Amino acid sequence: MISFKEAEQIVLRNLMDLGKELVPLENSVGRVLAEKIYADRDFPPFDRVTKDGIAIRFQSYENGNKLFKIQETAAAGSAQVTLSHPNDCIEVMTGAMLPKGTDTVIMYENLLLKDGNAIVEIAPQKSQDVHSKGSDEHSGSVLLDSGNLITPAEIGVLATVGKSEVKVKKLPKIAIVSTGDELVNIDEIPEPHQIRKSNSWSLKAALKSQGIIGELLHFRDSKEALLEGLGKAIDNYDVLLLSGGVSKGKFDYLPEVLEKLGVKKLFHRVLQRPGKPFWFGLNDFCTLFAFPGNPASTFANFHVYFLPWLRSSFGAQTDRCHAVLNERFENTTDLTRFILADAQLSQGTIKTNLVKDNGSGDLTSLARSNGLICFDSNRNYEVGELVPFYPTKKIL
Amino acid sequence: MISFKEAEQIVLRNLMDLGKELVPLENSVGRVLAEKIYADRDFPPFDRVTKDGIAIRFQSYENGNKLFKIQETAAAGSAQVTLSHPNDCIEVMTGAMLPKGTDTVIMYENLLLKDGNAIVEIAPQKSQDVHSKGSDEHSGSVLLDSGNLITPAEIGVLATVGKSEVKVKKLPKIAIVSTGDELVNIDEIPEPHQIRKSNSWSLKAALKSQGIIGELLHFRDSKEALLEGLGKAIDNYDVLLLSGGVSKGKFDYLPEVLEKLGVKKLFHRVLQRPGKPFWFGLNDFCTLFAFPGNPASTFANFHVYFLPWLRSSFGAQTDRCHAVLNERFENTTDLTRFILADAQLSQGTIKTNLVKDNGSGDLTSLARSNGLICFDSNRNYEVGELVPFYPTKKIL
Structure with missing residues (x-):
């Protein structure tokens, strides 16, 4: 391991x-x-007027002129107009081209308009309220x-x-593959020994949040069904996200079947909880993430392995983020632990509590949490320590 | 104001x-x-086996039995089986129903399997590796x-x-309404005095991030066109997001047209920069956010007004988040200032620098930032102060 x-x-x-x-x-x-x-x-592509008012030649104002006859109006979206007389002005609207022969805009608030003239009431600065070309x-x-x-x-x-x-x-073409003969569809009434599929739907939703439409496939726990179904899926998709079939059970055929199909195993089983029996491999065209089938394992491994892999494959940065621990935690195991988090942004800092769950089959605890905290093996963590944090919901 | x-x-x-x-x-x-x-x-709906191994009656082990004859195998997805003899065991797979007559699971790692028997090598605890019904x-x-x-x-x-x-x-039915005769479509080559529409596309994308498909509408800067077009739009949509036409320009007809259409103005113009000429109103069926037309104003007002309104209309919490200021800022104006932010999550804390922009027409500065900081009027802000922060991109 x-x-x-x-x-x-x-x-x-x-x-x-x-x-x-x-x-x-x-x-x-x-x-x-x-x-x-x-x-x-x-x-901007032209000297652009940024206030509603008039455009003048600043030199005219400097020479003592305060009353400007309005020659015409330049609207946004009109071709550039030209000031005919240097002591006149042009009424201009935000977004208009600054008229030829003018260099300064004075907004209405600083003007008195009267009888076709604009009288300057507050002294302008040269070039004000012009957003210069380029x-x-x-x-x-x-x-x-x-x-x-x-x-x-x-x-x-x-x-x-x-x-x-x-x-x-490009987005990868992804299939979500469930295995497990205990699984029935969501619109079925399960027998007492059966449960409805949930991992597949959760993964499909998580992919949708990444803009990816994942296809749902389901294969029975039989070597023949897996060989046939996975053989086709490997040829047709860039990525397979599998859940179930990788533990030590008698009907956990996936590792053996994938080997027969020529998929190169890069590792199987990781010193972590949940998600220990994770299997990862690929061939030249398809990458396979085979998650253990219980909901907490699939959910954790999707966030700690698949999402960083996807972002990195896009060439995006994958800085790990951190949160401040609100309670102490002892990891007395040899395993990296992923614990569900209830994180809050408080005073600019992400502080997190731990969510008590009931083991790896507990779906509702996933909904009560908004992230995963990663704890190293055999280490005590104190209140206030910074810990690696994987958000599973939007926190801000 | x-x-x-x-x-x-x-x-x-x-x-x-x-x-x-x-x-x-x-x-x-x-x-x-x-x-x-x-x-x-x-x-779970039944006492669920959580490890691959055997299920035994614990009393049998307590009575000194360490070698259990394997009666049969119970797979996940099979109906419940029954242990026939109290000193035998049933091989069980993760996800299976715990067999009748058993109460404890021992995983393979703690067993030696030999000649159809399982020999217990590590002492079990009663009820271990059973996820109890309910x-x-x-x-x-x-x-x-x-x-x-x-x-x-x-x-x-x-x-x-x-x-x-x-x-x-339900999601609101929203139309994004652009006005401004200087605007041409994105697939057109603008004349020197024209620019391509960008606000509408940016808003459409921002709505898409909220799961809403916004319709794009464009009306010319004429009272007649606005009266006709807006009249229909108000009847057909729950929300209109307008950009442009609310400033003091001669062709900013929106407030007048909206009044004629019987829309109740709740306010027009806010002591803020950017986004000052913001107009907000409604009738019994439609709510109208009329943003000033320059990109920074539309962008800021969408984030500080519309998104909290939308979330609150859904009944979601709208806690304001805060970030720690990395540089000092003086707001010497009477206006609330929204300054573009470059925020980073560092050591669990969101710290933010300010993004220098070039006035409210500057589109690229919006892309260089990931949030907006809200600064109160006439106040100095020091390094390390907490400031209200509106994320405009995903930060974690």
């Missing part, structure tokens, strides 16, 4: 190159940018880097430069 | 009751639960409360109790 640290390193050394694809702008939010985005023109970005400069996560703010930049289609990292 | 605090209170006092709807389980992630979820049976939850107990956000962990619980359809809070 290997340690959690070794297992984590092996997973993160075996990333997948997912390639790139072009998607419509509106589908690109949440995806990882796979091209550099350049300014297609200066930003002052944000010059044409050709890099606005967004490849590898950036596309959020609503990046969408604004992409729209501005006219990217109606965006090159992004 | 009213203060930011007043404006915030008015917005949060005018929530929308969105009603409920039934959606398929797989579409319910990210939604707000609108029913209580009860256990449909005990959890020990997590009793039939009829509340597993999830109405108002809970549905995350992958809740999906597991919903699946287990057979909720193939889930009652959730």
